[in-house]
Amino acid sequence: MARTRKSKPSLVKNIKKIINLDNPDSYISEPDPSKHELALKAENVSVFYDENEAIKSVNLAFERFKITTLIGASGSGKSTFIRSLNRMNDGIARVSGKIMYRGLDLNSPDVDVYEVRRHIGMVFQMPNPFAKSIYNNITFALTQRGKYSKEQLDEIVESSLKQAALWDQVKDDLNKSALELSGGQAQRLVIARALALKPDILLMDEPTSALDPKSIMQIEETMMELKKKYTIIIVTHNLQQAARIGDYTAFFHLGKVIEYDLTRKIFTRPKVKLTDDYVSGNFG
Numbered sequence: 001m002a003r004t005r006k007s008k009p010s011l012v013k014n015i016k017k018i019i020n021l022d023n024p025d026s027y028i029s030e031p032d033p034s035k036h037e038l039a040l041k042a043e044n045v046s047v048f049y050d051e052n053e054a055i056k057s058v059n060l061a062f063e064r065f066k067i068t069t070l071i072g073a074s075g076s077g078k079s080t081f082i083r084s085l086n087r088m089n090d091g092i093a094r095v096s097g098k099i100m101y102r103g104l105d106l107n108s109p110d111v112d113v114y115e116v117r118r119h120i121g122m123v124f125q126m127p128n129p130f131a132k133s134i135y136n137n138i139t140f141a142l143t144q145r146g147k148y149s150k151e152q153l154d155e156i157v158e159s160s161l162k163q164a165a166l167w168d169q170v171k172d173d174l175n176k177s178a179l180e181l182s183g184g185q186a187q188r189l190v191i192a193r194a195l196a197l198k199p200d201i202l203l204m205d206e207p208t209s210a211l212d213p214k215s216i217m218q219i220e221e222t223m224m225e226l227k228k229k230y231t232i233i234i235v236t237h238n239l240q241q242a243a244r245i246g247d248y249t250a251f252f253h254l255g256k257v258i259e260y261d262l263t264r265k266i267f268t269r270p271k272v273k274l275t276d277d278y279v280s281g282n283f284g
């Protein structure tokens with residue numbers, strides 16, 4: 001039987017597609033909102049420190065109950081970007097674009113910044129417990145804004161510490177100063193403090209870079225548990241960590257997102273050469 005020659009043009013087209021994808025300047029594969037629930041979406045976000053545009057029109061959608069890792073060389077803009085997601089750049093930098101959360105633009109000036117940070121908590125690189133007891137570290141923000149009974153506060157302290165996997169170590173020492181905790185314990189306390197406000201999303205800016213290897217592994221295990229209830233966005237310099245815990249990974253370079261995809265794709269078959277160079281350790 002004579003063969004049709006129909007398949008040829010489409011083959012050529014496919015090869016062209018592959019060639020084009022071989023070395024694109026950028027490649028963004030965001031979760032499809034019709035199939036995956038989004039927790040947060042950055043739309044055309046740019047951040048300026050005076051004239052310096054540190055973040056340039058970034059678009060990223062974050063899937064709910066997943067861990068998204070932000071990677072890139074020093075100075076690529078990861079911290080600047082993550083801080084824009086819960087208005088931590090207010091008074092420091094000018095942020096344009098939209099941060100969409102439950103249909104609301106959190107970057108709008110009339111949004112209550114306290115409420116933003118209650119829904120979107122933040123954990124920093126250096127554990128920063130308050131110079132207060134373990135118990136009061138957790139209840140402090142709550143009691144500033146609302147009225148809670150002792151029983152309610154006790155319950156919140158216990159459940160927050162349990163979620164941060166610190167309860168068993170401190171349950172008999174809740175009145176001890178938080179400043180006496182080890183680095184790893186203090187970072188867990190800070191995580192518990194953020195959880196006490198019942199957030200949806202946890203932003204973490206290099207949360208384990210000041211910790212010893214054992215504490216790093218413990219916090220990673222805790223994060224894998226936490227993602228059952230929270231959406232996590234984390235900046236990390238530790239590529240093994242990004243590969244271990246990330247569901248999605250965004251690679252930043254000079255203020256832009258060069259590639260955004262499933263973490264396993266970023267680390268095994270990135271589409272952009274620059275991403276490949278970075279994850280292969282050729283720069284950064």
Ligand SMILES: Nc1ncnc2c1ncn2[C@@H]1O[C@H](COP(=O)(O)OP(=O)(O)OP(=O)(O)O)[C@@H](O)[C@H]1O
Binds near residue numbers: 077078
């Ligand atoms: N408070 C600030 N004032 C002025 N410029 C800043 C400020 N913070 C960051 N920048 C600038 O913004 C750019 C991005 O810095 P940023 O700290 O966001 O990068 P990064 O990827 O998080 O780096 P690192 O991994 O070293 O923390 C850099 O050029 C930096 O100098």
